[in-house]
Amino acid sequence: MIIEKDPEDSVRNEQSGATEDAAGTERNISGEEIPEASITDNQKDQPEKEKTESEQAEKEPAEGEHAAEAAAEEEPAEGEQAEEESATEEPAAETPAEDEQIAEPPAEEESATEEPAEGEPAAETPAEDEQIAEPPVEDEQVAEAPAEGEPAAENKIPVKRKRKTVQEVEGESKNLDDVELPPVDYSGFSKNDLVETLALLIDNRPPSEIRNDVDRIKVFFYKKLKQEAEERKNKFLEGGGTLEDYRSWVDPLEARVKHLLDKYRQKKTDFNKVQEAEKYENLKKKYEIIDKIKELVNREESINKTFNEFRLLQGEWHSVGVVPQNAVKHLWENYHHNVEIFYDYIKINKELRDLDLKRNLEAKVQLCEKAEELLLEPNPVNAFRVLQEYHNQWREIGPVPNEVKNEIWERFREATSQINKRHHEYFEKQKDAQRKNLEAKIALCEEVEEINLLEITNFREFDEKAEKVIALQKMWRTIGFAPKKQNNKVYQRFRDACDSFFDKKRSFYADNKEVQQNNLQLKIDLCLQAEALQDSTDWKATTDALIRLQKNWKEIGPVPRKQSEKVWKRFRKACDHFFDSKAEFFSELDSSYEDNLKAKLALIQELEEFEAGTDVQEAFERLKGIQRRWTEIGFVPFNRKDEIINKYRIALNKEFDRLKIGDEDKSILRFSSRLENLKANPKASRKIRNERDKFFTKIKQLENDIVLWENNIGFFTKSPNAETLISEVREKIDSAKKMIKILEEKVKMIDQSGFDDYNR
Template sequence: MENIEQQDPVEEKTESQEVVVDSVIDLPDYSNKTLKEIIEIFRQMLDKGDQQEMYKNADALKAAFYKILKKEKIAAGVFNLPVAALQNTEDSAEGENAEVSGAAGEQAEESAANPYVELERGFKELYAAYKQSRASYLQNLEKVKEENLQKKLQIIEELKELVEKAEDVNSTFPAFRELQNRWKEISLVPQSKARDLWESYQHCVERFYDYIKINNEFRDLDFKKNLELKTELCEKAEALGQEPNVVNAFKELQKLHEEWKELGPVAKEYRESIWERFKNATSVVNKRHQSFFENLKQDQKQNLIKKTALCEQAESIAASHCEDSNGWNKLSKQMEDLQTEWKKIGFAAKKDNQKIYDRFRAACDKFYNAKREYYLNFKSSMRENLAHKEELCEKAEALSSSEDWKGTTEKLIELQKEWKEIGPVARKQAELVWKRFRSACDIFFENKARYFGEQDAKYEENLAAKSALIEELRAYKVSDSKDDNIAAMKSFLARWNDIGFVPFKEKERIQKEWNEAMESHFADIRSLESEKKFSKFRRMVTEFRTSGKDRAL
């Protein structure tokens, strides 16, 4: 009798690899969902009761829920907690059966202060229900595994009895097949017992083939069928070597190995070749899988480097301080560009991915909290600036009708300087308050311009009158009567002083012409009167000039 085929050990996948695959490839993205949508997805998932689906999605739903909740709370101004405090808020959902206490009145007050309280409470209840369901499922699964272990141990005992009976093949072989089928129908057993259990089962199968005197016809038929099935498994394993999705190929290979273990031996001449074929196909898939994860680790390492650089840039921006809106807008654009770049970068390694995300999120939160604080203070400052500008408007309006041209001009110029030193006000009010202030200033300066425009015209008239008087003085002919000449000169002086101001730029010229005309006539008069009378007259003229009556010049 030929020895039974030696079954080679089968490579088994590791839990760590499965976790990495799930976290990198199959991780759901709920970031674009609303809080209510996430709650509804969670509720439907619980109602469906698929434990594998719940295990895969529950924590991702939880993380998305609390990140969106935090974002909406900050936007609504419900609270402004640091990242660490918010993390504690998320972690509180881990407590199964989290106590929700307080009277109805307190709950109403809480809902009024925090409109998200009911959503958060509802999610916590769903998550607690999931955790309870998961615990119950795992407990039942362990129970089922233990039951399966006992069933397979019973099959092994029956196989031992079957070998020891060694009855005729017509009755023994169907019983053996029935035990094999029962074995295949039983699924999971405790992991710690699986290998020993399998080796015991294989040992019994080998003993059956070695010690039961099965006739060649049944044995060869069984070997042939097993060869056909193992050949099919080889073909499937070889096809997996060309599967584009390396991770799926690896998972499918594990299933093929499970099927291989359940098949019986083949004829001795095929045992080594068929196993080598299957092993070679397995090696191709395993190498591709290993290469995939090596490349994945390198990609994740590079992703971590890139994300660390973005964190440093975000932290630098968050540490910046701006004094105006333009500066904040420029920094906001830079931060948005960093966030866009972040989304383009893939995952880091699982041990680093959450940490690096939290670091980047903390820098973003710090920046936007500072920006929010600036605009809160900025609005308060703008209200103060508006009140200050309205006060200046009132002062300007009070001065707008003044006719103290010089003093009021100086006051309004000071108000305008003070206006320029005041900071900005809200855009919708800036134009209105500026028009009000400018209107008050314009009223005064227009009145002033109008007034001095009229004065300039009067000065021009005075200039023409004085020019005509000078011409008249020049044309005067000194008479033989000294008294008449003196009277005439007095009359000319009186008329000159009565005329009034002339344009400032013409003042010296017209005065010089007047003095020259007067001096010319004084020379003529001196020749007609005695020095005494002349001196007396000159003294009178001098006194008249120094008395201030010539200021009209």
């Protein structure tokens, strides 16, 4: 960028008779000439009315609001998966879920604002949490551009007017419109409350003050609307309805909200027109003040009186509001030109002049210090915004002593350059991150599209691929935003691919209803066989028969979802009845309990006197032998059971800890001990089967985690600290595999103990 010169240069050149303005040119920091029309008449030089930056900014929210409204109706915000998002639910084991789609945040929220081009006014830039700055609202004024030769930041952003606090207003006015109100939490409002509040705000407050409230009300209203629609659909489906029969519900409040938003946008348009008219009126007033300053040099009165009148005109000048952006440069040049003529003409008292220059220097030194403090601001966007206000203040201050003019200006310019550099680097990093996110999202799209190309011919394979697609959808939600131009396109590509897969899955299940009915009949036959065996007292033969039935159950494919849970509970009830009866029978065999008690006490004493020696492996085998002998002994009297088990565990764990056995072996040995102890419980059969179910659930969860982590490794290779991330993920994968091995060993121990369970 080109840093413009100190505004005092043009002032002093006028005073010393320089030909810079007369020649119509000036030079930038590179020495290049910049043509500029000379100023001969105030009204003649007044530029034609053009659309100002604030007008352009006002147009952008209108489009953004329509986009936000549409997005709120179609897609909830990213990160609110459970409450607001149309998140894909995992399909049931045997039938497709009704809403196997993913949700994506609205486009307007996930596109980062690109850095403005050099010399152009910059819109507010996104904060560090990736939220995108919106165009300036009505109560934001665009900072005036510096005069020819004045310092300026590389980009200009909207500067928000400072609102008065409640305490400041109390002594001045009773008008509550002047009071800064705290933000309202609309999350607890009902839809009716949100609509009534929206209507009240639009009818009673200017649009410049309610933009954030309108946006938040709109977001919360459409979130609630979507949530209610989902609840109605789920309730309809749970009641036995089908997705094809469901008809969407139209809330009458939505039409009123759209009407109110149209009304709000019209009020904003009218408000902007009034604001623009005021700017041109202010421009007219400032030219009138310049004319009055011109007339001062023709007065024949005391210098003090003339100077006081000049000061009044200066105060009046600064009290007039902002003017159109395209008129700022010529206006300030004209103003400074005539001020210097006034100073030269009246030959103001040197001491008064020096005092004025000294005060200006002190003010500019303070601005330099404040600008340098901004270098410590962690948020480069905030630093850039504040810098714009400092540039406005610098322009207002006026000239400083000539001997320090260049020094003070270079100091301020250097701070400005560094802040602008940080601001530029911040956006470059965001763009780079978004490009990487786009690549990751394209890779996910390609994976789903490859799945869609497969010829899937059975239920099991469809369920496996459905889990894979759902895992990819979860991974999608962990990836940040892509560049604005490609974000919606890549999201639609991913969504279309997912929709295509789940449509094929639903179609396959619909075409195979007859197979599911046959499977249902086979499982009903197994239920009848299990019910015929449930009262048998031939424990060994019946146990083997039920185990065979359980294995047959696993081999049968899925059944219709409505009957799945019912037939499963029937089968399990018959099996549980037999195994509970068997456990109760064996728990009553206590004739040899006292002998068993003595034998187990002897083993406990042997553990307490155990000497490991130097051979750890040999000691470990001896401990395993003690465990086997313990399990072979049998039950003890019920009233001594807990006491004996606790003593045994304490003694055994003490020896395990002393031998420093690996965690894997230690876990398996302790579970073996616990498994044998459970046999003393009358309800041991059911407890052990429940334990087995938990192990299988944990194994499946760990396997899914491993798949997800292994997929993530491919994306981490593009990260600057890829090696560290990949190392951490591989450690997680190794740990999960070890845990799976331990759990599988425990399941095997349960199966070998005679308490095998079955799955649906």
